[in-house]
Amino acid sequence: MKSDLHSALKKYFGFDEFKGLQEQVIQSITKQDNTFVIMPTGGGKSLCYQLPALMQEGTAIVVSPLIALMKNQVDAIRGISNENGIAHVLNSSLNKTEIKQVKEDITNGVTKLLYVAPESLTKEENVEFLRTVKISFMAVDEAHCISEWGHDFRPEYRNLKSIIRRIGDNIPIIGLTATATPKVQEDILKNLGMNDANTFKASFNRPNLYYEIRPKTKNVDADIIRFVKQNEGKSGIIYCLSRKRVEELAQVLQVNGIKAVPYHAGLDAKKRSSHQDMFLMEDIDVVVATIAFGMGIDKPDVRFVIHHDIPKSIESYYQETGRAGRDGGEGHCLAYYAYKDIEKLEKFMSGKPVAEQEIGQALLQEVVAFAETSISRRKFILHYFGESFDNETGEGGDMDDNMRHPKEKQESKDDVKL
Ligand code: ADP
Numbered sequence: 001m002k003s004d005l006h007s008a009l010k011k012y013f014g015f016d017e018f019k020g021l022q023e024q025v026i027q028s029i030t031k032q033d034n035t036f037v038i039m040p041t042g043g044g045k046s047l048c049y050q051l052p053a054l055m056q057e058g059t060a061i062v063v064s065p066l067i068a069l070m071k072n073q074v075d076a077i078r079g080i081s082n083e084n085g086i087a088h089v090l091n092s093s094l095n096k097t098e099i100k101q102v103k104e105d106i107t108n109g110v111t112k113l114l115y116v117a118p119e120s121l122t123k124e125e126n127v128e129f130l131r132t133v134k135i136s137f138m139a140v141d142e143a144h145c146i147s148e149w150g151h152d153f154r155p156e157y158r159n160l161k162s163i164i165r166r167i168g169d170n171i172p173i174i175g176l177t178a179t180a181t182p183k184v185q186e187d188i189l190k191n192l193g194m195n196d197a198n199t200f201k202a203s204f205n206r207p208n209l210y211y212e213i214r215p216k217t218k219n220v221d222a223d224i225i226r227f228v229k230q231n232e233g234k235s236g237i238i239y240c241l242s243r244k245r246v247e248e249l250a251q252v253l254q255v256n257g258i259k260a261v262p263y264h265a266g267l268d269a270k271k272r273s274s275h276q277d278m279f280l281m282e283d284i285d286v287v288v289a290t291i292a293f294g295m296g297i298d299k300p301d302v303r304f305v306i307h308h309d310i311p312k313s314i315e316s317y318y319q320e321t322g323r324a325g326r327d328g329g330e331g332h333c334l335a336y337y338a339y340k341d342i343e344k345l346e347k348f349m350s351g352k353p354v355a356e357q358e359i360g361q362a363l364l365q366e367v368v369a370f371a372e373t374s375i376s377r378r379k380f381i382l383h384y385f386g387e388s389f390d391n392e393t394g395e396g397g398d399m400d401d402n403m404r405h406p407k408e409k410q411e412s413k414d415d416v417k418l
C-alpha cells in the first residue's frame with residue numbers, strides 16, 4: 001500500500017517516487033516540527049514545501065529572494081490545478097484589485113501557497129492581514145540569504161523571525177538552502193530561532209564531475225582554446241571575473257572558429273536572453289560569462305565549466321562547477337589559478353566594511369588552500385561542506401587531477417644535502 005503522501009505526489013506532480021530525503025522532510029513539516037533542509041541545487045527542495053502546502057489546510061507562506069523564480073513556481077503550481085488562486089505572489093507590482101483578489105482567495109482557504117519577497121512581508125498592512133488568516137507553515141527558501149557567510153546576503157532576511165512571530169506564535173518553519181557550509185547553517189538556525197529543527201542534509205558529492213586546477217600562465221587563452229577544440233561540439237561555460245575579459249575571450253574564441261558568445265550584466269536584456277537561448281538551443285557551444293550567467297539555467301548536458309579566473313569562495317566554485325553534468329554524464333571542471341588573481345580579489349574588497357573584508361579574506365584563504373592542495377579535491381570540497389569523504393571507497397573518489405596524476409613530491413628545502 002502506497003502512503004497518502006505517495007498518492008498526493010502522483011496526483012499533484014505526476015511523480016512515482018520521492019527524491020532523496022523529500023518524504024522524511026515532508027513528514028517532519030507536516031508534524032508541525034521546525035525543519036531544515038540542505039540539498040544541492042536540483043535536489044528537489046521546492047517539492048518539500050509545495051506538496052505539504054497543497055495537502056494541508058490554510059496557506060503556506062513562501063519567502064524567496066527572486067521575483068522571477070517565484071513567478072515560475074506559481075505558474076507551475078497553477079498548471080497542476082484548475083484553481084488559479086491556488087498559488088499567488090504578493091509583491092509591490094500588484095494593483096489594488098489584484099491585492100483584493102489575493103486576500104480574498106487566502107481568506108476563503110483557496111490559496112495554498114503564497115509567495116512573498118521579504119520586503120513585502122515586512123509591510124505592516126501585509127503582516128496585519130496575515131495575522132487574521134490560517135497559515136499552515138512558513139517556508140524560507142534560499143535561507144542562506146540570512147547569513148553574511150553565504151554568497152547572497154540579504155539584510156531583510158534577518159527580520160523574518162520577528163515577522164513570523166507577529167503573524168502567529170506557533171507557525172512551524174521550514175528553511176531550505178543549497179549552501180552546505182557549517183557556518184551558514186548555524187546562522188540560519190540561529191536567525192530563524194529554530195535550533196530545535198529536524199535537519200535533513202543530502203550529500204553534496206557530484207561523482208560525475210572531474211575537478212582540475214591548472215596554473216595560470218600568460219598562455220591561458222591558448223590553453224583554453226586547445227581544451228575547447230578537443231571538446232568540439234560539446235556545451236560549456238567559461239567564467240571570467242570582468243566583463244571586459246568576457247568580451248575579449250569570446251572574441252578570441254570566435255576568431256579561432258569556436259561558436260562562442262559573451263554574457264554579462266552589461267549587455268542589454270535582449271542580447272542576454274538571445275545569447276542564453278542560443279546556448280540552450282545549441283546554436284552555439286560556449287558561453288563566456290561573468291557570474292551573472294547561470295542562476296536558474298537548467299541545461300542538463302553542459303560538459304565543461306572553465307574558470308578563467310578563480311572564484312572568490314569554495315561555495316561559488318561549487319555552485320558554478322555544479323552547472324556541469326546535471327544529467328549525470330561527463331562534466332569537466334577546469335580552473336586556472338595564479339596567486340596574483342587572489343590579490344586582485346583582495347583588492348576588490350578593500351573598499352568594503354572591515355567585517356565584510358574579514359569574511360572575504362577567510363573565504364579566499366580556503367580557495368588558496370583548495371587550489372594548492374595535493375589531496376583529493378572532492379574530499380577537500382566535501383570536507384569544507386562538513387561532509388566526510390573517503391576517496392578509496394566514495395563515489396568519484398579518483399575523479400580529479402590530484403588523484404589521477406599525483407604531483408611529483410616536491411623536495412622540501414630541508415632535504416637538500418649540502
Ligand atoms: P532545488 O530547489 O533543490 O534546486 P527544484 O525544486 O528546482 O530543486 O527541483 C529540481 C528538479 O527536480 C525539478 O525539475 C523538479 O521537477 C524535479 N523533481 C523534484 N522532485 C522530484 C521527484 N520526486 N521525482 C522526479 N523529479 C523531481
Ligand code: MG
Nearest residue numbers: 045046141142
Ligand atoms: Mg530551489
